Amino acid sequence: MIRFENVGMRYGNGPEVLRDVNFSLEPGSFHFLTGPSGAGKTSLLRLMYLSARPSRGLINLFGRDIATTPRQDLPALRRRIGVVFQEFRLLDHLSALDNVALPLRIAGVPESQIRTHVAELLSWVGLADYVQSRPATLSGGQQQRIAIARALISRPKLLLADEPTGNVDNAIAMRLLYLFEELNRMGTTVVIATHNEGLISRFDYPVLRLEDGELNMIGYGSTL
Amino acid sequence: MHMVRTFLFGRRYDVPLDQDSGSKVLPWIIALMVYLASLSLTATMTVSGLIGQWNADVAGTLTVQVPPAHNEGRERSIETDPRLKRIIAILQAQPAIQSATPLPQDQMDALMAPWLGTGDFSRELPMPWLIDVEIDRTQPLDLDNLGMQLDSTVPGVTIEDHQVWLKDLIVFARSIEVIALLILFLVTLAGVTVVVFSTRAGFDIHRNVVEALHMMGATDAYIAGQFQTHAFGVGLRGGLIGLGMALVTLLVATYFAAQINSTLMPSFSPSWLLYLCLAFMPLASAVITMYAARATVMRNLNALP
Structure with missing residues (x-):
């Protein structure tokens, strides 16, 4: 579904906000993406929903190398991705x-x-x-x-949500997470970016943690 | 309006361009451009028509002037002047000359009326006879030779080839025509520039909406379609207002031109072809505005990933 290999990203001539990011998500998987504010969660999601280009590395999405995919083919790929923007x-x-x-x-x-x-x-x-x-x-x-x-x-085949529970109380947050779970059971690959570790710990899904632009797999929600 | 747009273009209006302050001013700027373009077009076509009319009037014609005889008085007439008969006989003998007809006295009086009035006294003046000659331009005619032949028959006879003075007049008229066309081009260019900058401003104002559509998988053509549909409406509205203003100006100009009773002034009566061309101005304005907006948006979208 998604594969990142040695991906780096910087805005303009600034420092790299993402460094050597390597991971792959299987179709139908459910992942949490966490990390402190400013760690690069939104930047990583932007790369995943094709709103930004990496400064280096390889991104493979739905079996296509994004660097070599013609620009006119990108809208069709984007239509297979559902995005919940933070704002x-x-x-x-x-x-x-x-x-x-x-x-x-x-x-x-x-x-x-x-x-x-x-x-x-x-x-x-x-x-x-x-x-x-x-x-x-x-x-x-x-x-x-x-x-x-x-x-x-x-x-969508892939659902990316950036802090989707940031503006709702815990009851609604849980309800939304159950909604995403249900969608995941129907085959959609889900990535939820949140810094709410209390919420993550209630679910038994793998957690990716971004810190200072570097990504690590740190275990499963329920074990945190 | 929203339903009409949906009906006409089969697409909803996702970018709220009609809420911009620029959208309220732009039709009036376009109206002004269309107004100026219409006047330039009118000038071009009127001058072009005049040139055609002058050409048609004098092409293939010459005027031969026969000076008055010394003893000529009130009793002079075409029929009794033997000199006229000799000149006409020479003219008619030329293969390139189709006809040679002396101008009757009443037409001579009409020609002189602007200067001498309509009284009978013009007959008392020593006026030359004028012979209207129609020639076939496809056949050779040596005017210098003919002139010498006529002068030896009746001293003082002159030939006026209208093409000579018409040539200078046409050069002048053509230069006016070119200037009017240049103004038309510059006005169009200014209009396109205004639309380009206005579209860029609209794009920047609605960048968030555009980016949201882009991220949802909208193609460049879909997003540009939002802008071009809006631009078409603005161009059409501006075009219709500009056309209305131009038609009022034309009607006023035609009215005042009709009041001038002078044979020296060329007549100003807009042709049906001019009105037909003017009728297409709003559509042309809408199409030009639409394509200028589309090109601008497509270029800006190209900068998005």
């Missing part, structure tokens, strides 16, 4: 329904199918009554759930 990146001028529907519209799914699927998913994340609400009128937790619904709507 949500919801479109303020669109309703909750239209925000969640975006990946389907981009993928060219017929409009007749979109409304049913989106309403169903919004109901699943507990926002059935907010279908026509604009993000600005919703709480941080509600916005986060819209962002998660948007990442899930196109049934």
Whole structure:
């Protein structure tokens, strides 16, 4: 699914924020990515969802070497990845329904199918009554759930979530994690970046830890 | 508006470009550009029409002037002047000359009316006879030789080839035409520049939305489509306003031109072809705006990974 070999990354002429990152994720796996703030979690996720290019090393995604993949083929790869951004990146001028529907519209799914699927998913994340609400009128937790619904709507092969439980209480955080688990059971590879080690310890999934730009496998959540 | 756009272009409006302050000003800037472009086009086509008209009027014609006889008075007439008959006979003997017709006195009076008025006194002046000659330009005609032949028959006879003075006039008119075309080109270039900078500003304002779409797997064409659809609407709106302004100006100009009763001024009456070309201005403006926006966005998107 994903393989990183000796990957390094720097912004402009600055120092390397990621150094010699090596790991591979099997299809259908579930991983936590943790580490202190500023360790490079978001940068690593950006490389995984093709929002940035590495300064060195090799990234293989869905069996394709990203360095040699033509630029026009990248959108199709991105459509197989669902991303929950730390800052949500919801479109303020669109309703909750239209925000969640975006990946389907981009993928060219017929409009007749979109409304049913989106309403169903919004109901699943507990926002059935907010279908026509604009993000600005919703709480941080509600916005986060819209962002998660948007990442899930196109049934991605790979789900990347950057601090998805940062704005919700523990009960909702657990509920969201169960949602990701369920998605994982259906075959989606999941990577959750969080610094909430208490939450990680409740699940028995492998944990990758980033510290000073270096990545290490440190064991399983329940053993931490 | 949203539904119309969806109906027309089959695509929703994910980037909120119509909320920008620039979107409210841009149609008016484009309107001004279309207005100036329409006036330049009008000038170009009017001058071009005038040149064509002048060419059609004098192409294949000459005027022969026969000076008045010393004893000529009120009783002079085409029929009784033997000199005229001799000149016409020489002219008609030339293979390249199709006809040679003396200008009747009433037409002579009409020609002189702007200077002398409509009274009968013009007949008392020693006016030359004018002979209107139609020639076939495909056949050779030695004007110098013909001139000498006529002068030896009636001293003082001159031949006026209109092509000579028309040539200078056409050079002048063509230069006006080129200047008008240059203005049209510069106005279009200025319009494209304004659209490019406005699109760049819109791209920067909505960079977050663009990047979100990009990360969700939107192709460059999909994102550019958002901008170009919006730009098409802006260009069309601006084009229609500019066309309206140009039509009002043309109608006013046509009205005032019709009030000028002078044979010295060329007539100004816009042709149907001009109106047809002007009718396409809003569409041309919309298409140019659309492609300028698309090219700008595609170039900016290329900088994204």
